[in-house]
Amino acid sequence: MFFKQITLLVWFSFVLIRFMHISLAAEPLFDIYGFTVTNSLLVSFVVTILLIIIAFSISNNISKKTSRFRAIIEEFFTFILDLAESVGGKGARDFVPLVLTFFFFILLSNWLGLLPGFGSIFLEKVVHGEHEEIPLLRGATADLNTTLALALVSVFAIQYYGVSKLKLPYFKRFFNFSSPVDFFTGILELISEFAKIISFSFRLFGNVFAGEVLLAVVMSLVPVIAPLPFFGLEVFVGFIQALVFAMLTLVFIQLATAGHGGSSDHEGHETGREVEYGN
């Protein structure tokens, strides 16, 4: 009985095997009219298509009457909206669609990168007369380009919601000539907006990439059974990072739309620290 379980675990480990192939950048697979498709980009297309299919199938299957499926979905969204209101205060519901999209995209691409086939299927390719082996699949968020794009969207959304809510006075937090202290705080705030892009993108990329390297190294040391706890860890880290990205976006949007209230003092402190280390 016990022997059977051990054998099952060993087979499970073999399915999950990964090879030591550590490269910082995503490798190009093929070109479409000069547009290079990398292995990460391929996976991010898959993630997008999967998300669209899931969204359509759920929205088509929700019945007008109450049913068990509908109750589950409603319960889930009530939980999400309550969480958003507890983090972002009243009015946070308006930003939930954007934030939830971030969450689902990052969660799915983090978890997809752990599936069998990632880091174990290789293509042979001739680059500049040299044979190279390139992994066919690579987690979408294990590429700095993807996370940078997500961070840019997030930071632009923060600015957009800030301007659309507060109109022109929004820029007063960056360019304030009323007193020397306010002027320098404004400069710090301006720099911290750019530091946000860096910390958003590198936090996600660093966590996911470090996870992949960790898995590959453990696999090369002890190929069976030992990597399984690390897979559990990576599943957890993938969830937490998706949550952190979504929640931080929500909190920053909330701070940008709040104006110079009581909470802006907290933001100055927080972002001031980021500036210190980010630049």
Added chain:
Amino acid sequence: METEQMKLLATAIVMAIGTIGPALGIGILASKALEAIGRNPEAAGKIQTNMILAIAFTEAIAIYALVIALIIKFV
């Protein structure tokens, strides 16, 4: 010492020293949060979300060390 060896050494040192601060910070954060949950178990949900946010900020510093390490190693 040659440049390549120096680079490897520098990468390791950056990660080793750069993660000390965030490690201590996350430890202190988690201990304080657990203490708070112990004192007021009803506020557990609120404390947890705030703790995760604070951990994300603390962890960002370790990520900056990682960025520097990657730059030293690959650029």
